[in-house]
Amino acid sequence: MNLIIPDREYAFKILKEFVNSESLIKHALTMEAVMRYFAKLHFKKDSENEIEKWGIIGLLHDIDYEKYPDKHCLKAREILSSYNFPEDYIRAIESHGYKVVNDVEPIEYMEKILYATDELTGLIAATALMRPSKSIMALEVSSVKKKWKQKSFAAGVNRDIIEEGSKMLNIEIDILIEHTINAMKTIADKIGLKGNPACF
Numbered sequence: 581m582n583l584i585i586p587d588r589e590y591a592f593k594i595l596k597e598f599v600n601s602e603s604l605i606k607h608a609l610t611m612e613a614v615m616r617y618f619a620k621l622h623f624k625k626d627s628e629n630e631i632e633k634w635g636i637i638g639l640l641h642d643i644d645y646e647k648y649p650d651k652h653c654l655k656a657r658e659i660l661s662s663y664n665f666p667e668d669y670i671r672a673i674e675s676h677g678y679k680v681v682n683d684v685e686p687i688e689y690m691e692k693i694l695y696a697t698d699e700l701t702g703l704i705a706a707t708a709l710m711r712p713s714k715s716i717m718a719l720e721v722s723s724v725k726k727k728w729k730q731k732s733f734a735a736g737v738n739r740d741i742i743e744e745g746s747k748m749l750n751i752e753i754d755i756l757i758e759h760t761i762n763a764m765k766t767i768a769d770k771i772g773l774k775g776n777p778a779c780f
Contacts, residue, residue, distance in 0.1 A: 584664045591636040594663060599646050606771045610701050610764060611638035611694070617763030618693045634690055637672045641694060653677030653684075680741070686748060696745025697760050699738050703727065704761055706734040708773050715775020716768050721757045 584590075595608055615638030619631040644655035653674050660670050668688075675686040676694045686695040707727045708716040727733045746753050768774040 582664060583666050586636055586663075586665060586669070588632060588636060588639070591639050595640060595643065598643050598659065601646055604642060604646055607701070608639050608642060609767055610705070610771050611641055611698060612636070613767045614638060614697050614701060614760055614763040615690075615693065617766065618697075618759065619690075621759065622689065633669070634693075637669055637690065637694065640669075641673050641676055641698065643673070653681045679744075680738070686745075689749070692745060692748040696742060696749055696751075696756060698741075700742050700745075700757065700760050701764065703734050703737045703739075703742075704757070704764060705771070705773060706737070708775070711775070713775040714773070716761065716764055716773040717775065719761055721754050721761070724757050724761070725754070 595605070599605055599608065612635045615634040616631055619627070619634035623630055640656075640660070642652070643659055645652050648655040653676065656673050657670050660673070671684065672688065672691045672694060674682060674684040675691040676698050678685050678695060686692045704716065704719070704724055707724050708714065708719050710727070711719070711723075728739060731739075742756075743753065746756050749756070764771070764773065
């Protein structure tokens, strides 16, 4: 088997073969942007190959969720192996299901970022959409933290995973939220969070 180094165009084509849901596509784009943002913070100097890699992992992290919801993070290996993806891409994607659907512990920094931010993006998006502007552009950390404490709000968001991911990274929750908001702002228009400027 000849492993490939996938580019973004190839990865998005695969995504579209397995994901039709508009909301899941938006989430994939969100996680791509988040992973790219954190990669740029992490590497500081130009490292286009690593940034691209992190982005592709974010883009494809839920590749098996729509077609195989009961085997989420379990079918991903089979799917991506069939496209000759390298092991580190596959393992990273598997690891975001740690303690929920598998025991693949996030070890690499990249894996910990994916694990910590996946659930967080859902909370941030839900908080933004509750605002009159329905925009993320002026969203503050304090607003997200307020909604965090309301367990009935975005009840499907697993706060425990976010907290554990934050500890894995040794990053304070507030800082993790701030960076994730900033990352999501970069593609607000593509994920429906640009909002109504008249409400700002």
